[in-house]
Amino acid sequence: MDYHFSPEEFFAFSLRDIYSRQGYSLFRMSRFEEYDFYAGAKDFLTSKHVLTFSNPDGRLMALRPDVTLSIIRNIKDIHQLHKFYYDEKVYRVPHGADAFREIPQTGIECIGPLGLDDIKEVIALALETLCVIAGGRRYVLDAAHAGLVASLVNGDKGGEILKCLCAKNVHGLRTLNADERLIRLAEIPNNLEALSEFDEDTEELMKFFSEEFGQNFRVDFSTVNNLNYYNGLVFRGFVEGLPEAVLSGGQYDGLLEARGLAGCHGVGFAVNLSLVRRLEHD
Amino acid sequence: MINIAFPKGRLGKKVYALFEKAGFSWPGMTDDNRKLVFTHGDMRAFWVKPFDVPVYVERGTADIGVAGKDILLERSPDVYELLDLKAGACSMAVAAPQGFRDNSSDTLRVATEFPNIARKYFASQGRDIDIITLRGSLELAPILGLSDVIVDIVETGTTLRENNLCVIDRFQSLSARLIANKSSYKFKEDVISMIIRRLAVD
Incomplete structure (x- = not known):
């Protein structure tokens, strides 16, 4: 039988296969969350807009802008390791757009008592995901450490400093009198010497991936853009020919704590499959 | 090929002079005609409305571009702001x-x-x-x-x-800033860094 898949479906199925072989199980959204559920975590959501509707019982509901929050809601036992992957549509107003879009998104979440090996597994899966999407093109996973940035960004100019860091705006950081160490991190791309600034675990991780994946893994501090919920590694994946990051993720212990799961660890990433259509595949 | 978006008008002329001084030029670019796209070697330059430069760069049509800080603050594009060109202060x-x-x-x-x-x-x-x-x-x-x-x-x-x-x-x-598409920067970093180095030498 001949099947005809759209590029989004093709990649969604390929990635599902990869994740399930690594022991991740499928998480399905079968119902809608209430609007308040998302309103309480607006800083975490990349788009502040939530598409709402009224339930017949009068409750204000929302079309999901995000899947991670719903997965977290289902975690009951924080002493057990949970590994989920999902393949859903999310509803957002993309940056610079003026209307909601339906975005096919796939991703994984690994939640529980995480060890270094679990984080390594997630990063390796992120790189494998990029490799599949790139289909022979170049790709790169940029990574940084949100905790390290948080320790260097403070004071009432913190927000402005973080914006400059995200934009690799070194002249702006100087004007704002940002910490010299932060300016060094922003200034030098793939600054492996800066690894010594990390805590031991992160340093080991970053070195491991730099050696393992070479050019495809880079330390880049412009990756950090949310210090409220991300605490450890944050990363973002780019494929040559796609104008924006196709993959983004990180360690979000802060989010788990804010959602009532203090002491629980989480790491994961999401893939924006609406972009893959722009790559011409043979 | 690297694509560069220049802002039409007064600021664009000042900025183009900086590029020329740094050794980058496109024949016919400053002539009084209606041509918009100019290619020289593996660099393509084009004139767009100043307010639109961040759009071209954010969407990757231009790998890099020059925009006034006023326009960057107004539009908040998700781009890298790599250099303060100090022109048009x-x-x-x-x-x-x-x-x-x-x-x-x-x-x-x-x-x-x-x-x-x-x-x-x-x-x-x-x-x-x-x-x-x-x-x-x-x-x-x-x-x-x-x-x-x-x-x-x-x-x-x-x-x-x-x-x-x-x-x-x-x-x-405010002044003119050199901005870059985040993805382009990953894959064309050598060329972009070379352009910045040459522009930054005052």
């Missing part, structure tokens, strides 16, 4: 008719071409405002009573003085 300011006193019990009527910048500035002052977005000749708005104050780019202040207006607060310094 001026400031964003609040100006009002001579002798103006803010009666804080009323909503302040603010005429501007930069509604987002104005909104952010007055929010930081805790001031309630009514934004009137105009496309130029802002000095006219307070003279005719359309607005109480204006938020606009001020260079020397001559136009303001001639119209009996004065600067109340210069709150942001």
